[in-house]
Amino acid sequence: MHNKSVAELSRELESGKISSVELAQQFLDRLKLEDGKYNSFITISEEQAMVEAKAADDMRAAGKATAWTGIPFAHKDIFCTNGVRTTCGSKMLENFVPPYDATVTEKFKQAGAVCLGKTNMDEFAMGSSTESSYFGATTNPWGASSAVNRVPGGSSGGSAAAVAARLVPAATGTDTGGSIRQPAALCGITGLKPTYGRVSRYGMIAFASSLDQGGAMTRTAEDAALMLNVMAGFDPKDSTCIDREVPDYTATLNEPLKGLKIGLPKEYFSEQLSPAMEQQVRSAVREYEKLGATVKEVSLPNAKLAIAAYYVIAPAEASANLSRFDGVRYGYRCEDPKDLMDMYTRTRAEGFGNEVKRRILVGSYALSAGYFDAYYLKAQKVRRLIQQDFITAFKEVDVLMSPVSPSPAFVQGEKNTDPVSMYLEDVFTIAINLAGIPAMSVPAGFVDGLPVGLQIIGDYFSEARLLNAAHQFQQVTDWHQREPQ
Amino acid sequence: MQWDIVIGLEIHVQLATKTKIFSGSSTAFGAEPNTQANAIDLAMPGTLPVPNEQAFRYAVMFGLATNAEIGRRSMFERKNYFYPDLPKGYQTTQLAQPIVGPGHVDIDLADGSTKRVRIHHAHLEEDAGKSLHEDYHGMTGIDLNRAGTPLIEVVTEPDMSTAEEAVVFAKKLHSLVTSLGICDGDMSQGSMRFDVNISLKPKGSDTLGTRTETKNLNSFRFMEQAIAHEVERQMDILEDGGTITQETRLYNGDRDESRSMRSKEEANDYRYFPCPDLLPVDIDDAFIEDARARLPELPDARKARFKEQYGLNDYDAGVLSGDARLAAFFEETLAHGKDAKLAANWIQGEFSARLNAEEKSVAESPISGAQLGALVTRIADNTVSSAGAKKVFEALWSGDNDNVDAIIDANGLKQVSDxxxxxxxxxxxxxxxxxxxxxxxxxxxxxxxxxxxxxxxxxxxxxxxxxxxxxxxxxxxxxxxxx
Incomplete structure (x- = not known):
């Protein structure tokens, strides 16, 4: 069962060949047995999962089953889960049990899905390798040997590794600068970052509010469509969520791609990309030509400014978003504070890891009197230019295609002492968040036995088209079916 | 040397919305600590603010009542600082694009003149919670019931030059917001709080002196005392050849003392930036016209009407029109007792004296306007003497009997006019x-x-x-x- 997709499991459950309780137990048993190798979960919530599985069976018996009823899956540990601890990968929230559900969590519950637990992540989603987690690094199921372990990417590395290792068929992720797409690429799975505002952020612990977006991590595009069917939609609890009709994303998966206009941004095929990676991406694009698409080169002239703008805006927002972790109301508080200032400084010094502190400092600096105009305001102007580049490009083409990351999964410890080289992991993904448009990562080959992702970028609210393009590619390739040994 | 006093005010007005500015929690005063604070008010991880439309409506009504420009695009920003009763570690407020732009309020001074006080702007923001330093054995208790209560902060130009003018303005503003029904005006519960900016300059000079800010004055009396105190303090320093330090001061009204809270150097860099959780709010014509249609009679118009309709003199009309509830009480009295002058005298005399003595608001009066009106009728038609009327008033106040004629009969207070x-x-x-x-x-x-x-x-x-x-x-x- 563990090799089956969500769509396949859904049919198994529907046929009555297996119950939700049996399925959940099988997955939990395997998860407990296997995850020691990957450390992809922070919390396995077996008890709640079995309660949900039982409820799913009842739901089916009552004739109220959905495509997700009884499907085992996992949430990135950034989504609040009522009664199940939610750590965001941080010591600060090591023992935090929210008394509420994120809107995304609630939607999966209503659909009858069975959450097996919470997946590992970079602390507060700040990182590209899942090495900054307080709960230890996650290991990529690909390329692990006795000599080296490779990173799964990040920050949603736990979700990506769990899906790649067949511990769950699907998991939620969040993407602020590439945190769904880059780990999906490095773990050889399918990842979808929707349009900003398509999925509610309520109950999703904020890193950078204007960039954060929840999305899907699955093995197939069809499953990503099924996931988005559950996750998308207006939420009155999130003022930035957009009130717009949600289509059935599975309905258009089989549309032919004949006449699809693909743009290749020349800035994304630069010297930052290794020739071997480029070769894989270009051959994936050739598959699309075989399916009837046309290809042309386009330009995103301001793309090179994206990392600089991002590393002002995201830390600036994070510096305020993380102020609530002060030891007063919940979460970690230092031992025996001698006064208020001591409580604040030690709580935050002891509760946050280095990367989080680095970004709080960078963000506070960028917002400080005398620097605000030069950094924050300038970065916002750059952001508008980048957005305009994409709007211009989408007047000519339907989708853009590019690599997801400059190189495949790197070895643990290789980049985490050099923040800038880590930040460059997101060089092809970050501009998409600044513009707020949707994008996917689709398995597109291997380099040195390690997965390579193809990024498909679309205009605002074009998720259905991206999923259609990804699904058609997966009908003629089998990269997404490859299983790590 | 002769000095000019320059005073500007910042007034925090709690808006009388049922729920908070960004959450559905109740704003009612006096509940058990932390029973009116939900996950959003507690700034639990992942929670998000949703703006309360009523707060915008009230702010727009305030703008219309103060002849102000309404900000067509209103934006929230985060003001960052750490304090235990500020759950998010930032206050959501407005800076660059406030909801109410420049406006003005005219005040009537004792010498019969009128003065225009300009309002720089008024912005929407959320209130903080309360830190309780007593009864916790050296620790601090945090009550977040107030956290997220909507406020408008009204910022005036430095147009006032005496404590009297500042107090008259403050009272006028109180009268305005209570008449609008956008604030309950209960200063003892912090519904209106005043910060006073004061500086001195040599008489006739065009250059403003260094100012201090005295924070959180919650009664007109304390405000008047605090201004007098601060003016004297600054004058002493300047006349001794000293200089004023730009600082924030706290005034203790019980001791008539003030102390420095923080100097400009110690002031926070609040690192304001637009709140990414809240989109800009566009106020359209329809919203403004709807707010305009909700405007009740305002104090100036009411004063003119009282003079015109009831023949009151300027002073009586001013007092009775200033407080919306007092004005309503007066008109209810008149509905049952036609003699306006007599009614005005009784309300400003016996009635107000008893309210003050018992520290009650008009709303808490045990006597209704109808009852006082009935009594006024009996005084006017010579049924009771004024001495007898006072006895009737006492009986009404104590609640022994609620019928004026019955009290007169039972106590033999009927005058002999045969x-x-x-x-x-x-x-x-x-x-x-x-x-x-x-x-x-x-x-x-x-x-x-x-x-x-x-x-x-x-x-x-x-x-x-x-x-x-x-x-x-x-x-x-x-x-x-x-x-």
């Missing part, structure tokens, strides 16, 4: 006081005669057991004694 009976009493009393009668008749000074008339009133009231109508007694006496 002229035949009164004349008989006068004749009897005068017959018993022949020397005084002669003395009176020989006196030529009308003033002294008037005074001597009073000498007969005591025995007359005694003879009538206090029930004789004093006005009629007086008329009969004058006639009987002969001019």
């Amino acid at each position: 002229t035949g009976a009164l004349e008989a009493m006068v004749e009897e009393v005068l017959a018993g006081m022949p020397d005084q009668v002669t003395q009176y008749q020989n006196e030529e000074d009308p003033k002294k005669r008037k005074k001597m008339l009073g000498g007969f009133m005591g025995p007359l009231m005694k003879a009538s057991k206090g029930q004789g109508n004093p006005k009629l007694f007086n008329e009969i006496l004058v006639r009987k004694l002969g001019g």
Whole structure:
């Protein structure tokens, strides 16, 4: 069962060949047995999962089953889960049990899905390798040997590794600068970052509010469509969520791609990309030509400014978003504070890891009197230019295609002492968040036995088209079916 | 040296919305600590703010009532600082694009002149919680019931030059927001809080001096005292050749003392930036017109109407129109007792005195306007004397009896106005006081005669057991004694 997709499991459950309780137990048993190798979960919530599985069976018996009823899956540990601890990968929230559900969590519950637990992540989603987690690094199921372990990417590395290792068929992720797409690429799975505002952020612990977006991590595009069917939609609890009709994303998966206009941004095929990676991406694009698409080169002239703008805006927002972790109301508080200032400084010094502190400092600096105009305001102007580049490009083409990351999964410890080289992991993904448009990562080959992702970028609210393009590619390739040994 | 005093105010006005500015929690005052704080108010991880439309409506109504420009695009920003009763570690407020732009309020001064105080802007923001430093054995208790209560912060230009002007302005603003119904005006519960910016400059100078800010004054009396105190403090420093430090000060009204809270150097860099959780709010014509349609009669218009409709003098009209609830009480009184001057006197006299003595608001009065109106009617038609009326008022206030006529009957307070009976009493009393009668008749000074008339009133009231109508007694006496 563990090799089956969500769509396949859904049919198994529907046929009555297996119950939700049996399925959940099988997955939990395997998860407990296997995850020691990957450390992809922070919390396995077996008890709640079995309660949900039982409820799913009842739901089916009552004739109220959905495509997700009884499907085992996992949430990135950034989504609040009522009664199940939610750590965001941080010591600060090591023992935090929210008394509420994120809107995304609630939607999966209503659909009858069975959450097996919470997946590992970079602390507060700040990182590209899942090495900054307080709960230890996650290991990529690909390329692990006795000599080296490779990173799964990040920050949603736990979700990506769990899906790649067949511990769950699907998991939620969040993407602020590439945190769904880059780990999906490095773990050889399918990842979808929707349009900003398509999925509610309520109950999703904020890193950078204007960039954060929840999305899907699955093995197939069809499953990503099924996931988005559950996750998308207006939420009155999130003022930035957009009130717009949600289509059935599975309905258009089989549309032919004949006449699809693909743009290749020349800035994304630069010297930052290794020739071997480029070769894989270009051959994936050739598959699309075989399916009837046309290809042309386009330009995103301001793309090179994206990392600089991002590393002002995201830390600036994070510096305020993380102020609530002060030891007063919940979460970690230092031992025996001698006064208020001591409580604040030690709580935050002891509760946050280095990367989080680095970004709080960078963000506070960028917002400080005398620097605000030069950094924050300038970065916002750059952001508008980048957005305009994409709007211009989408007047000519339907989708853009590019690599997801400059190189495949790197070895643990290789980049985490050099923040800038880590930040460059997101060089092809970050501009998409600044513009707020949707994008996917689709398995597109291997380099040195390690997965390579193809990024498909679309205009605002074009998720259905991206999923259609990804699904058609997966009908003629089998990269997404490859299983790590 | 002669000094000009320059005063500007910042006023925090709690808006009387049912729920908080960004969450559905109740804003009611006085609940058990932390029972009106939900996950959003507690800034639990992942929670998000959702703006309360009513707060915007109230702010727009304030803008319209102060002749202000309405900010068509209103934006929230984060003001970052750490404090235990500030759950998010930032206050959501407005800076660059406030909801209410420049406006003005005209105030009436004691010398009969009118002064225009300009309002720089007013912005929407959320209130913080409360830190409770007592009763926790050296620790601090945090009550977040107030956290997220909507406020408008009104910032004036430095247009006031005396404590009196500042207080008159503050009272006018209080009158305005309570008349609008956008604030309950209860200053003892912090519904309006004043920060006073004060500086001194040599008389006639164009250059402003260094200012200080005295924070969180929550009564008009403290505000007046704090201004006097600060002006004196600055004057002493300047006349000794010293310089004023730009700082924030706290005033202790009970001791008439102030101390520095923080200097400019210690001031926070609040690192304001637009709140990414809240989109800009665009205020359209329809919203403004809807708010305009909700505007009730405002104090200035009401004052003019009271003068016109009831013939009140400027002073009485000003007092009775200033407080919306007092004005409503006055008009309810008039609906049951036609004599406006009499009603005005009773409300400003006995009624206000009792409220003040018992620290009650008009809303808490045990007497209704209808009851006071009934009493006014009985005074006007001579059924009770003013002394008797005070007894009726007491009975109404204590709640012994709620019917004016019943009280009058039960206590024998009805005046005797039967002229035949009164004349008989006068004749009897005068017959018993022949020397005084002669003395009176020989006196030529009308003033002294008037005074001597009073000498007969005591025995007359005694003879009538206090029930004789004093006005009629007086008329009969004058006639009987002969001019």
